Amino acid sequence: MKLGNIDKEIIRLTQAGLPLTNKPYLNIAQRLGITESQVLDRVNAMKNSRVIRRIAAVPNHYKIGYVANGMSVWNIPDDKIMDYGKQIGQLSFVSHCYQRPRHPGIWEYNLFAMIHARNRDEVYELAKEIAELLGDDNHGYEILFSKRILKKTGLRI
Amino acid sequence: MSQTDDTHLLDDTDKRIINSLQKGFPVCSRPFKKAADEIGTNEDELISRISILLDENFLTRFGPMYDAAEFGGGLTLAAMTVPDDKFDWVSDYLNSVKEVAHNYEREHVLNMWFVLGTEHQDDIDRVIKQIENETGLVVYNMPKLHSFFVNLYLPVD
Structure with missing residues (x-):
């Protein structure tokens, strides 16, 4: 979809959040x-x-x-990744699900799924659910835990 | 990562709000009224509680979630293996690169993972080359090849 000027203005006014007033879309309209x-x-079209x-x-x-x-x-x-990607993305504990390229020799994985849980044991258990779903098509997996956030500024247009 | 479970500070209405609004928010003239009816509260109470939940950081965002990839800019995930004795230097360097939106230390041979966001798709390769030249390390570029629809739901009980 090609974004028009009105779309860009709506994005600019709402990327930090929706106005907390009774008629938030009227509020945006009046400012524009x-x-x-x-x-x-426009919001429906962008959705x-x-x-x-x-x-x-x-x-x-x-x-x-969590x-x-x-x-x-x-x-x-x-x-088979399109089919499995759809199924894994639908799991309620997965926040991001992407196909990404392999780098043979150092990185053999082509599907990424971010798992959220109350503790690490639960993350391992939920990963087993994904492993069961994949059955013989699971050719290996790892779970990478984050140790530290080094930077988090978010994306802005 | 130091934040802990603060759900004991929430009452039942807060929990219903967090659970319901994770799933979506209507697009109509008075969306807070419509959502409040479903949650079992009223429009003004809902607005005021969302505002407090944001202030207290129980909610990090409320509003439209934009897919930056659809803006036409560049977006990718990249990883590096950074030796211990260079780790802090590389981390500081990446923090100074404005295209780096997030950066995480992860427990893996590939121990530094960062998200690059650029205004134009063509800029991604240039920024990666620049990071490789400055750090002397290999950057493994893992752009998403396919994004699967997710259905994240983290209930509070």
Whole structure:
């Protein structure tokens, strides 16, 4: 989808969050000098084209008890990855699920799934669920835990 | 990573809000009213509680989640094996590179993992070359080849 100027303005006004007022889309419309229904139309269009992945609250997973997260990485036959990727992405404990390239010799994994849980043991258990789902098509996996956040500024346009 | 489980500070209404709004938020003129009806609270109470949950960092974001890849810019995940005696220097260096959005230390031979975001797709290769030249280390580029739809839900109980 090609973003128009109005889309870019809406993104600019909402990338830090939706206004916390009774009519948040009217608030955005008034700041842009357009109508509320124009804003609603553009937001729906961006949702449909996946520019907006979803509109929701993102909990701080540490503070609500999900203090362990592991980046699970999997070696799956390339010709089956679309099917398995869809299934793994649907699991409620997976926050990101991507196919990425292998680097033969140092990195044989082609599927990444970020697992969130209350502790490391639970992360290992949930990874076993994924392993069971893959059966014989699981050609190896690892879970990489983060030791430290060195930088987190987020992306801005 | 030092944050701990603070769910004991939440009451049942807070928990219902966090659980419900993770799943999505309506696009309409008065979305807080619609969401409040489903949660079993009222519009003003919902707005005020979301504001407090954000201030207290139980929620890190509330609003549209944009997919940066759809903006037309460049986005990738990259990893390096950084020797111990160079670790702090490389970490400081990456923090100074404005295209580095996140950087994590992970427990693996590939011990430094970072996300690069650039205004144009073409810039990714240039920034990677620059990082390799400055650090003398190999950067393994792992751009996403396919993004699978996720359905993350971390309930608070």
